[in-house]
Amino acid sequence: MSASVSPKPPARDPAFAARVFWLSLALVIVWPLAVATEFRPWVLWEPDNRKVTADFVRSFWPLVHTTEFLQMVLRETWRTVAMATAGVTLALVLAVPLSLLATRVLSLSALSGRMDRGPAVLRWCVRATLIVLRSIPELIWALVFVRVVGLGPTAGVLAIALTYGGMLGKVYAEILESGEAHATQTLMRNGSGRLQAFVYALLPSHAAELASYTVYRWECAIRSSVVLGFVGAGGLGQQLDNSMKMFNGGEVATLLLVFIALVALADRMSAWLRKVLA
């Protein structure tokens, strides 16, 4: 023990003033936020609201489990998975060529210092396209496509394809640029084509990472295809929306349980696949 430490511990909290200051600062910041969001939690406890909520929650049990309903749930679950899979497939069709265009390592002119003006501009445009595609949420794409192609899974698949195309393309390009470029550049310096250099040097060293990211995005697509159902793109989300609008608690509870099980299953499967691929 050094001499500067007093033998008796302080009677009160030494950081008391600082704690009071930070707490009151937090309250001052939270106040306008609460006003802006019309945050009045006591509304939840008003007798009318409490009754509606209690009735709705009570109607969760018993779960609806007629054969007809369960068959419908099964069909819609498959549609949800199919929408995610088809969307990610189309997203790959979009993302792979764009990410090849956007990858700096595969540029012949960049081998000797700076990239030429033309390719550099092209690469920059492709990147910008990917970022724009990615930054529009899939729900907004779906709202737009529902207007154009009508209600149904086509709008959902297209929405997933565009948003995920942007995400996958951008991340693929980043992954391809992250590693050691030596093998690729050696091949290209010795006269191989860019596609050959990609297939024989760049792809093998990044394949595991690319595949595991794709699987992870597929899992995310399953989650978001449920959400897309809420704007009329079919699948579990649309059924959930219908049941909620009819205040049919039993159906809502069944659908929610199926959805949680689906997400957990996709989670497990993607974790397993990523372990196998790594």
Add this chain to the structure above:
Amino acid sequence: MTSFAREAANPPYKLPPPIFGARCRACWFTAALLVLVVASFVSLDLDWAAFASVEAARSMGRFVAEFFPPDVSPVFVNKVAWAAWETLAMSALGTAMAALLGLALAVPASRLSTQDPAWLRSPTRWLLNALRAIPELVWAALLLISAGLGPMAGTLALALHTSGVLGRLFAEAMENVPAGPGDALRTQGVGPLRVFAYATLPQVLPQLMSYTLYRWENNIRAAAVLGVVGAGGLGQLLSFHMGLFHMNKTATILAAMLLMVACVDALSFAARRGLTR
């Protein structure tokens, strides 16, 4: 001593491996993947004809043309700015509540010391998983029933979903904390509450803050679209005007949304770069 194993001067001639073998795991995997993709495309009644036709292209063109010119009258821009502030406030308040709730749930969900029996560990983790599994938008649609239309439902929805995410991350952070400081206090006879407050929490606080900020960034993006089911913010304005075919106003709202997302992306990119440098 070297062994004098005989080695062939030339390696024995090998046939290339067959393309498909019953023991080839990658082949089975590829086949399963192909089946899944083909089945998906076949079973969905995708309406390519309607989408790829000239008629659809024309209607798409009309649809986009209606966006112009965007409505930039001061009254409407003010309304959009207010909605954007509402979105930001929803995400901030929702994330703050989620951080508190997540911390409250993370304590029972983690085994803080080796002596800790942690009875509640798996039930709390199940609860966290359930909170996390249901997306914000579904929570918002459920909460509309008790909280009514408006930003409060959205805020609560963000808080519930994010508390599931943060609770799990917080619990993992707390379990991985070095045991030294906590053990030192515990051997002095300090109670569990004070061990948590003076040993565990100070060690994980920076990590907790960085997780919370990361989720806030995500939640701003999520809050922008939550309103589509009626839970306030820019999304509610969007679905309202889109439903009434006010396309010029829709264009302004979409632009505001993109601008907000772009600003958040740029800020977080700059902050990350500044912090890692």
